[in-house]
Amino acid sequence: DAKTTQPNSMESNEEEPVHLPCNHSTISGTDYIHWYRQLPSQGPEYVIHGLTSNVNNRMASLAIAEDRKSSTLILHRATLRDAAVYYCILDDQGAQKLVFGQGTRLTINP
Amino acid sequence: NAGVTQTPEFQVLKTGQSMTLQCAQDMNHEYMSWYRQDPGMGLRLIHYSVGAGITDQGEVPNGYNVSRSTTEDFPLRLLSAAPSQTSVYFCASSYSTSSSSYEQYFGPGTRLTVT
Numbered sequence A: 001d002a003k004t005t006q007p008n009s010m011e012s013n014e015e016e017p018v019h020l021p022c023n024h025s026t027i028s029g030t031d032y033i034h035w036y037r038q039l040p041s042q043g044p045e046y047v048i049h050g051l052t053s054n055v056n057n058r059m060a061s062l063a064i065a066e067d068r069k070s071s072t073l074i075l076h077r078a079t080l081r082d083a084a085v086y087y088c089i090l091d092d093q094g095a096q097k098l099v100f101g102q103g104t105r106l107t108i109n110p
Numbered sequence B: 001n002a003g004v005t006q007t008p009e010f011q012v013l014k015t016g017q018s019m020t021l022q023c024a025q026d027m028n029h030e031y032m033s034w035y036r037q038d039p040g041m042g043l044r045l046i047h048y049s050v051g052a053g054i055t056d057q058g059e060v061p062n063g064y065n066v067s068r069s070t071t072e073d074f075p076l077r078l079l080s081a082a083p084s085q086t087s088v089y090f091c092a093s094s095y096s097t098s099s100s101s102y103e104q105y106f107g108p109g110t111r112l113t114v115t
Helices: none
Strands: A009-013 A018-023 A031-038 A045-050 A061-064 A070-075 A084-092 A104-109 B004-007 B010-013 B019-025 B031-037 B043-051 B054-057 B064-066 B076-078 B087-094 B110-114
Touching (some): A009 A018, A018 A031, A045 A061, A045 A070, A070 A084, B043 B064
Parallel strands (some): B010 B110
Antiparallel strands (some): B019 B076, B031 B043, B043 B054, B064 B076, B087 B110
16 A cells, blocks of 8 residues: 655644645555544544645645645644644545554644 | 444443444445544554445454445444454445545544453
8 A cells, every 4th residue: 555654743823824744655646645634532534635636625725746746735724623633645546445644643722 | 414323432341242333324325444543543444345245354354344234334343352452443434436536424433442
């Protein structure tokens, strides 16, 4: 399975943008890039996914590098509720067998 | 829609006991899966199903059985509980095709302790 590398933790301030990086240098052409987040004591929550082009939705934006070896999840205006563990995951050919790493623990300061 | 529901929320078992964790979804999703999450770790895939009557093993299947007799339900059975199976169990569901990728919806989890 293609693997991803994320920083263990990041910190930001409320109402500021947050850029969460993810490296996936061994990505294949059929791997979709997914982001999920997990709030304390809850199940993971889907954030966004993409294949080649940048994607936007009501929660976040996903910026994918031209060579697809890295991506960045962008939270445009962080709130305290965005404090969570964020997972960057590759889905091979849409097989849906997600492989969760350790993720990035995001702390938001008031 | 209720989404993905799991029961029970909490469970304590003694070593050697068996039990079934229930998972149901009302979104008519073909794909369902079970994950476990140990403290401080990411989720690991136990078993998954791409439709009624079809199941397959994930990363950590030993000690668990599944069946999928209906689209809605995907129960996970612990055959003989061991302390190493103490974990939080999450069920998930999604659409499934061979040509795209879809978001997965996760249940609230079952917190299992084996003593």
